[in-house]
Amino acid sequence: MPGISEMSMDFSLADILAARQVIRGVADGTPFVPSPFMSAVCGQDFLLKLENMQPIGAFKLRGAYNAVMSLPEDAGGVTCCSTGNHGRGVAYAAAKRGIRAVICMSTLVPQAKVDGIKALGAEVMICGNSQDEALVESQRLVESDGLVDISPFDDARVIAGQGTIGFEMLEARPDLDTILVPLSGGGLAGGVALAAKSINPKVRIIGITMDRGASMHASIAAGHPVDVEEVPSLADSLGGGIGDDNMLSFPLCKAHLDDSVLVSEEDIRDAMQTLFFEDRIVAEGSSVVGLAAVLAGKLPKPDGPVGTIITGRNLNMDMFAKIIAGEDIQLGDVTVKGKRYGA
Numbered sequence: 596m597p598g599i600s601e602m603s604m605d606f607s608l609a610d611i612l613a614a615r616q617v618i619r620g621v622a623d624g625t626p627f628v629p630s631p632f633m634s635a636v637c638g639q640d641f642l643l644k645l646e647n648m649q650p651i652g653a654f655k656l657r658g659a660y661n662a663v664m665s666l667p668e669d670a671g672g673v674t675c676c677s678t679g680n681h682g683r684g685v686a687y688a689a690a691k692r693g694i695r696a697v698i699c700m701s702t703l704v705p706q707a708k709v710d711g712i713k714a715l716g717a718e719v720m721i722c723g724n725s726q727d728e729a730l731v732e733s734q735r736l737v738e739s740d741g742l743v744d745i746s747p748f749d750d751a752r753v754i755a756g757q758g759t760i761g762f763e764m765l766e767a768r769p770d771l772d773t774i775l776v777p778l779s780g781g782g783l784a785g786g787v788a789l790a791a792k793s794i795n796p797k798v799r800i801i802g803i804t805m806d807r808g809a810s811m812h813a814s815i816a817a818g819h820p821v822d823v824e825e826v827p828s829l830a831d832s833l834g835g836g837i838g839d840d841n842m843l844s845f846p847l848c849k850a851h852l853d854d855s856v857l858v859s860e861e862d863i864r865d866a867m868q869t870l871f872f873e874d875r876i877v878a879e880g881s882s883v884v885g886l887a888a889v890l891a892g893k894l895p896k897p898d899g900p901v902g903t904i905i906t907g908r909n910l911n912m913d914m915f916a917k918i919i920a921g922e923d924i925q926l927g928d929v930t931v932k933g934k935r936y937g938a
């Protein structure tokens with residue numbers, strides 16, 4: 596018997612190559628551009644993979660489209676739990692296929708994400724205050740309505756779709772030294788690590804998460820899936836657990852991530868401001884954790900070019916306007932103190 600990481604490795608690498616064909620012309624080929632400001636901070640080229648420019652405003656279309664298009668011909672409909680962006684990807688792909696989609700989300704999901712999903716014609720269920728509760732509902736719908744449940748991160752076709760980002764980054768810049776990947780359930784980091792290391796085994800892959808509710812970080816440290824409490828965060832797309840029975844994304848991240856780093860809500864706020872004022876890019880808190888780690892001095896100086904993935908842009912614009920104006924942000928019972936950029 597091969598070890599689990601070996602098994603998932605063979606399996607997923609072939610899947611990533613197949614996924615490239617499936618998503619071609621729909622969810623691939625996003626720009627990969629240097630940030631002059633961040634390059635000056637790093638002393639190395641610092642490049643942004645602009646997944647915020649996907650038609651659904653987030654990279655999740657890659658995995659969701661690959662998974663939905665790979666369903667058998669007689670599939671009647673799909674469901675999933677989601678922090679918002681996976682659901683939007685599934686809704687987009689289901690609409691293209693002309694099948695039903697029911698997206699289950701918690702009350703922590705921002706209204707902008709809920710609205711985006713409804714606009715694509717999907718049904719939305721708001722269930723409880725955590726991803727775990729949303730997952731219970733999507734699994735119930737499999738029983739009651741015969742829908743196919745597509746996990747946001749622990750699904751081979753989803754991981755394969757996200758992994759195509761790693762191929763695109765290394766093809767454009769085979770000299771990349773480090774890739775900074777926003778990390779939640781680990782479908783993105785697992786897929787990107789596998790793809791990128793297959794082109795350049797020396798590239799370092801670092802997962803980055805907010806320090807409040809970092810389930811993959813805690814799970815890697817413990818050596819097994821760990822439950823953490825899900826709380827409101829500027830990085831709302833990074834919330835939720837990895838699942839007690841995680842089959843793929845946990846072993847992949849455990850085997851292939853070179854490090855896992857945490858950033859604070861203040862670090863995230865600073866990075867959202869930096870990306871907006873220096874590069875004029877509107878991005879979610881979850882998308883800027885790579886910049887946040889560099890700006891907060893939480894990473895060693897790189898030896899070569901650095902790439903990070905700007906994973907999405909689906910945020911409430913009134914909250915974004917407050918962050919840009921330097922106003923306080925209330926997250927549940929936590930206040931992120933306002934600060935004007937450059938002050």
Ligand SMILES: *Cc1c(COP(=O)(O)O)cnc(C)c1O
Nearest residue numbers: 680779780781782783832906907
């Ligand atoms: C889902 C998501 C992530 C994290 O991806 P995982 O595969 O769950 O680790 C990061 N950023 C955004 C914007 C997301 O929607």
